[in-house]
Amino acid sequence: MRDLWYSEKYEEDVKFSVKVTQHLYSEKTPFQQIDFFDSKTFGRFFTLDGFMMVTEKDEFIYHEMITHVAMAVNPEVKRVLIIGGGDGGTAREILRYKTIKKVDLVEIDERVVRLCQQYLPLTAAPFDHDNRLVLHFQDGLDFVQTAKNNSYDLILVDSTDPIGPGEGLFTYDFYHHCERLLSNVGILINQHESPYYESDAYEMKRSHAKIKASFPIAKVYQFHMPTYPSGHWLFGFASKKYDPIKDLKSDKWESLGLYTKYYNTKLHQGAFMLPTYVKEGLENV
Amino acid sequence: MRDLWYSEKYEEDVKFSVKVTQHLYSEKTPFQQIDFFDSKTFGRFFTLDGFMMVTEKDEFIYHEMITHVAMAVNPEVKRVLIIGGGDGGTAREILRYKTIKKVDLVEIDERVVRLCQQYLPLTAAPFDHDNRLVLHFQDGLDFVQTAKNNSYDLILVDSTDPIGPGEGLFTYDFYHHCERLLSNVGILINQHESPYYESDAYEMKRSHAKIKASFPIAKVYQFHMPTYPSGHWLFGFASKKYDPIKDLKSDKWESLGLYTKYYNTKLHQGAFMLPTYVKEGLENV
Numbered sequence: 001m002r003d004l005w006y007s008e009k010y011e012e013d014v015k016f017s018v019k020v021t022q023h024l025y026s027e028k029t030p031f032q033q034i035d036f037f038d039s040k041t042f043g044r045f046f047t048l049d050g051f052m053m054v055t056e057k058d059e060f061i062y063h064e065m066i067t068h069v070a071m072a073v074n075p076e077v078k079r080v081l082i083i084g085g086g087d088g089g090t091a092r093e094i095l096r097y098k099t100i101k102k103v104d105l106v107e108i109d110e111r112v113v114r115l116c117q118q119y120l121p122l123t124a125a126p127f128d129h130d131n132r133l134v135l136h137f138q139d140g141l142d143f144v145q146t147a148k149n150n151s152y153d154l155i156l157v158d159s160t161d162p163i164g165p166g167e168g169l170f171t172y173d174f175y176h177h178c179e180r181l182l183s184n185v186g187i188l189i190n191q192h193e194s195p196y197y198e199s200d201a202y203e204m205k206r207s208h209a210k211i212k213a214s215f216p217i218a219k220v221y222q223f224h225m226p227t228y229p230s231g232h233w234l235f236g237f238a239s240k241k242y243d244p245i246k247d248l249k250s251d252k253w254e255s256l257g258l259y260t261k262y263y264n265t266k267l268h269q270g271a272f273m274l275p276t277y278v279k280e281g282l283e284n285v
Numbered sequence: 286m287r288d289l290w291y292s293e294k295y296e297e298d299v300k301f302s303v304k305v306t307q308h309l310y311s312e313k314t315p316f317q318q319i320d321f322f323d324s325k326t327f328g329r330f331f332t333l334d335g336f337m338m339v340t341e342k343d344e345f346i347y348h349e350m351i352t353h354v355a356m357a358v359n360p361e362v363k364r365v366l367i368i369g370g371g372d373g374g375t376a377r378e379i380l381r382y383k384t385i386k387k388v389d390l391v392e393i394d395e396r397v398v399r400l401c402q403q404y405l406p407l408t409a410a411p412f413d414h415d416n417r418l419v420l421h422f423q424d425g426l427d428f429v430q431t432a433k434n435n436s437y438d439l440i441l442v443d444s445t446d447p448i449g450p451g452e453g454l455f456t457y458d459f460y461h462h463c464e465r466l467l468s469n470v471g472i473l474i475n476q477h478e479s480p481y482y483e484s485d486a487y488e489m490k491r492s493h494a495k496i497k498a499s500f501p502i503a504k505v506y507q508f509h510m511p512t513y514p515s516g517h518w519l520f521g522f523a524s525k526k527y528d529p530i531k532d533l534k535s536d537k538w539e540s541l542g543l544y545t546k547y548y549n550t551k552l553h554q555g556a557f558m559l560p561t562y563v564k565e566g567l568e569n570v
Contacts, residue, residue: 231516
């Protein structure tokens with residue numbers, strides 16, 4: 001019987017492996033290597049350059065946490081910019097809000113979108129069904145450099161790690177333009193790496209230093225993401241005006257009646273209460 | 286060059302692997318298989334029946350979280366019972382409180398204690414240095430069945446999974462006796478498995494049903510434990526009187542001046558704010 005395993009190295013001496021029932025598709029684009037697999041425990045999943053991006057089993061955790069935290073702080077958000085997120089999961093969650101007028105999604109690699117439409121409808125469905133969503137196949141840094149001031153209420157940076165195509169999204173220049181594009185109540189959420197393994201923790205500190213220098217409010221929140229290295233993952237919450245805890249509108253958010261499998265407004269508050277070693281890592285930057 | 290990997294299966298089709306620089310020791314006792322390894326990323330670690338128990342890199346997370354949550358709710362605790370915990374890490378943390386008068390540690394397998402004394406002084410040091418600690422090499426269920434009413438203020442169940450020697454510690458009989466042994470302000474903390482992989486989630490629900498039936502207050506709190514399956518792990522907090530949030534004594538605990546790398550009194554509160562799917566799993570038992 002065929003015994004095929006996908007393995008991902010968390011460090012040179014640490015790896016996570018999943019038995020693959022089928023290797024569905026593989027393509028090398030000008031930007032990255034894309035692969036789709038099926039597995040028993042995680043269902044279908046896809047990888048970019050050998051890093052697990054989305055699995056059917058736990059994508060809801062990442063996509064709920066990148067989206068609903070900001071929306072519960074400012075349920076008035078109308079104009080959204082998603083940088084990355086070519087799988088569609090972040091767009092799917094944000095488009096659940098009827099109040100959202102427009103979502104620009106800027107994905108550098110059109111093939112990610114097209115292949116997710118074909119192989120991962122669980123996340124990619126909104127690409128076909130929602131005309132509030134506009135796709136831009138373009139580099140995220142280029143996009144923000146040329147966009148107009150005060151164009152968005154919310155920016156969601158759903159990027160890969162700062163190696164390869166995601167690199168420009170972890171720079172001062174990028175965060176500066178995000179600040180410029182946001183309205184005076186604007187919020188920026190970004191994929192903020194992890195505190196545990198050394199290389200992830202290094203990037204966590206680097207991003208935080210840059211975001212802190214670009215926004216008056218810059219906090220970090222955590223969640224349990226079992227298919228990412230260590231399972232301990234972070235998002236950044238940066239804003240011009242709103243504090244993620246003091247300005248949380250629990251009653252308002254709950255009145256919307258959105259069912260979420262991971263997010264809730266209590267967890268929202270808990271997610272900002274970080275372990276001491278993580279707080280120290282973020283303070284000493 | 287030798288290429289030796291320790292692998293642990295989280296499910297039949299999911300595994301976590303660590304490159305081993307040295308396999309230091311291996312012994313089969315009447316209770317279980319014990320192994321000690323060295324590795325670059327995690328330092329020294331040991332396994333029981335092939336499951337990772339303690340690594341030098343992240344043992345502080347588990348041992349701080351099993352101990353300080355209860356102590357910050359009742360800093361008056363004097364008499365402690367530890368069931369399991371043969372590595373010594375839980376005893377080390379609890380003995381940092383000068384107010385503790387006596388700790389009974391009941392470990393079924395003396396070899397775990399002796400080998401940790403030899404190979405893992407980071408956790409096993411208190412076995413040599415603290416005469417408030419009394420070791421009992423005995424089955425935990427037998428111990429609680431014969432101990433007197435009202436003997437302890439705090440019971441910490443630092444057990445393996447409910448397969449093998451830890452099995453009796455996940456029964457109604459065991460929790461009933463814990464309740465009997467505790468004073469009227471007593472607290473029980475137990476290793477409560479994980480919500481993510483199917484077999485762990487099954488045990489999480491089973492334990493919770495039994496504890497809820499045995500104590501008026503039964504809550505669950507979470508933490509990020511990267512070397513346990515999924516990295517999403519839980520402890521149970523059961524008590525006769527104290528609520529873990531309403532009765533948290535943050536000022537009192539902070540006045541003790543204990544430095545902790547993971548635990549803090551804000552995180553304490555956040556740890557009880559669980560994802561929706563975990564809450565649902567615990568409610569439907």
